[in-house]
Amino acid sequence: MxxxxxxxxxxxxxxxxxxxxxxxxxxxxxxxxxxxxxxxxxxxxxxxxxxxxxxxxxxxxxxxxxxxxxVGPGVFVPRRRTEFLVRQAAALARPGAVAVDLCCGSGALGAALAAAVPGVELYAADIDPAAVRYARRNLAAAGGRVFRGDLFDPLPVALGGRVDVLVANVPYVPTDEVGLLPAEARVHEPLAALDGGSDGLDVMRRVTREAARWLAPGGHLLVETSERQARRAVEVFTGSGLTARSAESDEFYATVVIGARPGGARG
Known part of the structure; x- marks a missing residue:
């Protein structure tokens, strides 16, 4: 009515x-x-x-x-719990750090990281054209460069081995559980931003496999996951040659897995 x-x-x-x-x-x-x-x-x-x-x-x-x-129709809405990931990333980034926001959606993580760390050299990428449009709008003030494509594919080759902080808000809802999400998410947000495959870790595995060649020595990869997935996620990180640990926040009801490329001290 x-x-x-x-x-x-x-x-x-x-x-x-x-x-x-x-x-x-x-x-x-x-x-x-x-x-x-x-x-x-x-x-x-x-x-x-x-x-x-x-x-x-x-x-x-x-x-x-x-x-x-x-944000707008068809674009993933950043969750408050993901602010915990940004806090962890900001604590590891030095002024002027090279940062990448992968699976960037609206670019919220990159924008928040740029606001928290002076002089960040910021790059972002997403496969969804609507997300890329919003990310370019949200990251313009920070001078962020936004690319459209699958994970690392569209990033400049020259970034290889230079990234100090890589944040990836990958989808981590298991396929069988997507239907249990609130209608606001499953009806109005892109499925690709929610569905993480059979165990919720498929996209994270793809990111982790390639992360080491993009990270600088001592550079960090941070992803959000659920508490019940954290142990397996840490195993995936270490299996890809990264040191790894998980961090939890009761305040944000959030879990973040943090990996580092061996070989130097960064942040």
Whole structure:
């Protein structure tokens, strides 16, 4: 049911959002009202949210590490738990480090890393054309270069052996569990950003196999995974010639596997 724009008070929006199952209806109502440029657009935005579109797609941006990251329909929305990965990466990166955001999606990780570490030389890549468009927009201020292609394939060859920090927010949901995800994700976000194969680690394996030839000596690869996958992920890292450990955060409910190419001290 479409509601006339004139009747969309904050309380009316909250009621509609609650009825649609939005847990944080009050917060969402304020964000929608603050973002909408006109009553008519507010009504349209509320309707899109009630219809199940992710809030971030309705707003046109996601809050990530204190930054407004532009996102839109068909683009993966960066999760708050992934801020833990950025914190771990930033702690390892020195000013002026060469950084790569692989499977970059909107470029949220690269943008946050560039904001946290001065002078980062930033590159990013994703196979999805919509993601690449948004990543170029989000990384422009940091001077990031964004490439379209499969994993490492589109990166400049000259980066080989030079990367200090490689972040890869690879998909890690096992194929059989994708259908259990909230509708906001499985209906409105690209499947390639969610489905990690039979055990959730297929894309991570591909990244890890090639990482050593791109990393500088002592350079680091960081990926997000689930707590139950972490031990196997560490084994995959070590099997590819990287030293590896996992880091966990109760605050973010997040697990990150951190690997390093032997041969030097970086970060």
């Amino acid at each position: 479409t509601v006339p724009p004139s009747s969309l008070t904050e309380s009316a929006i909250v009621i509609r959002l609650r009825a649609a199952g939005c847990v944080f209806a009050e917060d969402e109502a304020r964000l929608l009202m603050d973002t909408a440029p006109s009553p008519a657009e507010l009504a349209a935005m509320v309707q899109r949210r009630v219809d199940g579109l992710p809030l971030e797609h309705v707003l046109g941006w996601a809050d990530f590490c204190g930054l407004r990251i532009a």
